[in-house]
Amino acid sequence: MPRGSNLERVSAFNQAVVLDLVRRSESGMSRVELIGATGLSTQTVSNIARRLLDLGLILESGKVHVPQGKPRTTLIIDPKSKYAVGAHLDPSMLTFVLLDLAGTVVHRKHLAVVAVAGPNETVARIADAIEDLISETDIERSRVLGVGIAAPGPIEFDQGAVVGPPMLTGWERVELRESLGKATGLPVFLDKDSAAAAHAELWVRDKRSDQNFAFVYLGSGVGAAVVMNGEVVRGSSNNVGEIGHFSTGEGGRLCGCGRKGCLGISIMPVELVNDGVSQGILPGPVDNSDLRQVTDHFHKLAALADAGDESASALLEEAAARLARAVEDIANLLDVDGIVFGGPSWPPVGTRYLEVLHTALANRLAIGMIHQVELLGSVLGEDITAVGAACIVLDHVLAPRSGGLLLE
């Protein structure tokens, strides 16, 4: 439904715009700079600054001397005013981070996933971990805005439920948002791991409203997220980016879906590790259900390749080539100005994959004649998903969204 807007919305939106600018600026912003950046009048910015100061969200820090005239008063975010918890429910590991308003990780925590534990028990363990995470710092609980939790897709966003991630047995339709909300007493935001990672990336990169990129997420499986005009695209059910069965051209491993060369099966760590074992590159056997062990072996495989093992390199390069084919299609379809790669499985193989990607995609992109398409590894490491989950909370509460102006 196309809905109207009103003054209250405008006010809230403008305040969010200003707060967001201050929050994202490395070293604070003066009121004049905000005027330039927002297009708002002097007085409006002055009023909004006053309001945010009263709310305790921002602080007046030093002054910046300009060649002439009165020095500018720098406004900075008060990092200690609000916090957000981010959790990453990965089949191989549970990660928790506590972020302050400036986006700094204040505290973090890891927990092993107990495969036999059912959802109920796991939710209780997550709630306990979050409780510990907060209490181990001296932060007042009331300053915590909420909990963001990232899980493998697909998800039922409206119900806040995990539907049945391939690697988590017994997790068919678990209403994570409600149960975790009850257990913690905090607002809970559930989202896909890839979408969370894209939020983290969006936070780290320059915030420009004209940002268009796809985020390719490598974890136990593969997923993607799409960022258009500086916002993570949500799709009709918040399940954008299910690229596990993307076609990667001819040949390849036989996928469970009955076809060959699906992207997921071509680059999943567990598959590469199994091939590595059967080719005698890695020591075996590997228990495929023990994802911690798979991850370790995957790191070993990458290390071997880096050390010059030809067979290990060949395995990884075949995977990267298939990834390149999928990325080419994604870039051509979406007309992005960059593809960012990240996720738990990215760091060990990132450098190698990027080389293959650059070579494979040179002159391959349809929009190549109009503009460049950058290929980048995320600067964020293995915590990216949990950090992103916390960013979702911060963004939801604080950030200006284009739809935020509309009524209802």
Add this chain to the structure above:
Amino acid sequence: MPRGSNLERVSAFNQAVVLDLVRRSESGMSRVELIGATGLSTQTVSNIARRLLDLGLILESGKVHVPQGKPRTTLIIDPKSKYAVGAHLDPSMLTFVLLDLAGTVVHRKHLAVVAVAGPNETVARIADAIEDLISETDIERSRVLGVGIAAPGPIEFDQGAVVGPPMLTGWERVELRESLGKATGLPVFLDKDSAAAAHAELWVRDKRSDQNFAFVYLGSGVGAAVVMNGEVVRGSSNNVGEIGHFSTGEGGRLCGCGRKGCLGISIMPVELVNDGVSQGILPGPVDNSDLRQVTDHFHKLAALADAGDESASALLEEAAARLARAVEDIANLLDVDGIVFGGPSWPPVGTRYLEVLHTALANRLAIGMIHQVELLGSVLGEDITAVGAACIVLDHVLAPRSGGLLLE
């Protein structure tokens, strides 16, 4: 840049929202209905309605009697108040339509493309055709808001230039917007054929802000457009949807890019026709550069298949199967709630393709367990692109865009 908003913007936006609702409603809307649909207050809607009446854009038509109380006054768009020209620059044909504000085609015109004529001469012919299109009706020129022109991608949107469509020789970097603007004295909007078609589809379908669909455009080649939240996604350079080299799995024709089974080469009419000729299904030879002839033969091929010719059917079904593979990937990536097919080459093969698509994609979509993904043929026929080009003009001038609330 994240920019603020102000009251003036809100006012203009709300007015656009109301006008858009009235324009899209089949039989008009009363003020109360508008209040419900927009979330605005009684008085605001009353004021906006007054303003639009004064501008002559809407009319008070009849009254609707409700069980009790004062009857509702129906507001309808005044179709004759404004018009827009839509042009479709296709390698095989030039199409022109004149749309009124209600979206009805008031007048249309076709022109053969003269292959040997260069861009300059063609632009002059287009301008003449537009002049004729308007003057052949008794519509005042001042009521024409502008000209939308759809061309095969990729395009340079900022310069309003066609870059070099595969089928139009001599059209490297032609600044169509400027030259046509000078020739006609009207504002010109250049866009990709697939994006234009998506605009037309968006106009015809229920306008719901939660619309998410991909439009697959079959013309001389293949393209796509993406609609998210009721808006056509523009990408970083307005070149979303270059899916000509999408991978469609194993095998297939050898593409000019050196790989097999690219989507474009797999379903382009010219390729299917050539195969039809070489297999003796169609009479030959066919001059591949004469796209009118190719189109005719393509229709013949479809007719043969419909008449029961096994070889013709096999050709088309192989093409449809490859299209299905690409569509699966697109749907999974974008989490759309539907895929709409259309474009000049769609009508003859639509029914047949849809059957194949339905069968091929049943149980194939990752989001299938969350929600249905509809596969639909566009109800708009061969004029869809030209109509869409005109819709772009109307939308640009009249429709509320989420970004329209922001300053600058």
Add this chain to the structure above:
DNA sequence: CGGGCTTAGTCAAATAAATTGAGTTAGGGA
């Protein structure tokens, strides 16, 4: 070292939008 200049930012009044509440209009039913 004080006046002039420039830039940053605030106070107060004006403006413009939506909202609120009272009042009017137009029908149906008892």
Add this chain to the structure above:
DNA sequence: TCCCTAACTCAATTTATTTGACTAAGCCCG
């Protein structure tokens, strides 16, 4: 005919941004 309801409008109020006058804080220069 009177009462009730729903649709709509008029007038006053609220709330946001904007505009214009003013203050604050530094530098330059005579």
